[in-house]
Amino acid sequence: MSEPRSAPTVGQVVLGRRLQDLRERSGLKREEAARILRVAPATIRRMETAEVALKIPYVQLLLQAYGVTDSEAEAFVALAEEANLPGWWQRFHDVLPGWFSMHVSLEGAASLIRAYEPQHVPGLLQTEDYARAILRSGAVGGGSDTDAAEETERHVALRMERQSLLTREGAPRFWVIMDETVFRRPVGDGPEVMRAQLDRLLEASELPNVTLQIAEYASGHHPGTYGPFVLFRFAMPELPDMVYSEYLTGAVYLDSRAEVASHLEVLDRMAAQAATAQRTKEILRDLRKEL
Secondary structure (H helix, E strand, O other), X not given: OOOEOOOOOHHHHHHHHHHHHHHHHHOOOHHHHHHHHOOOHHHHHHHHOOOEOOOHHHHHHHHHHOOOOHHHHHHHHHXXXXXXOOOHHHHHOOOOOHHHHHHHHHHHHEEEEEEEEOOOOOHHHOOHHHHHHHHHHOOOOXXXXXXXXXXXXHHHHHXXXXXXXXXXXXXXXXXXXXXXXXXXXXXXXXXXXXXXXXXXXXXXXXXXXXXXEEEOHHHOOOOOOOOOEEEEEEOOOOOOOEEEEEEOOEEEEEOOHHHHHHHHHHHHHHHHHOXXXXXXXXXXXXXXXXX
């Protein structure tokens, strides 16, 4: 049986979908592909849905059965070997939940990231002190004070490393709507934490690929009040838009057209209702003066 993974890389998701497409084009059913490998049909399904790593001998046999040319198969195998390599975030496997490692993988592959955040500044824009305060007030660290402090610092380090995404070459567009609550609930032991966080947001708002908007109380109720979520869009045609929605102990990933369309419509409606990007900068400066 293929080796299970806590969360697939985006490369495995893409190649799994390609394997399914090649199988269907060849006219083979999963049961027939399974007989070629002498495995259960569920193994074929798990390979195609990236629930397991791609075993290269299995991939080679399937590509041959699907009528793929030698040169195309060689290229596919090279991609599979690359996709099986652990992502940089696997260095944080000791503190990174499996349900969130997929988020980090999608984040790194997306061309567009749109998000709604009702409670906190998004992790991609947090300062170290803000992130540390948020993590300490949450569920991070269940052992001794020393263990909890070390775990918190590992989480902070992971969060800071993720932020290089926004300034790398070929950075995705990041468009986030934050509720006014984010700024009305103090974070940290003193105003210095929030002051530095507001400075960080003002700095980020000047990046050409970053758009920030604030949903003000005065603008009334809006359709995103159910909870935070992130929408990912990719340049790769094999990957559909995906929505990530987090809850207290885990998260769900949605890729059905209907569900993604509903979340996209909500984002568009909230963006039209929220303060403009320019007005948001003014709000952030005013909030900074209040501290």
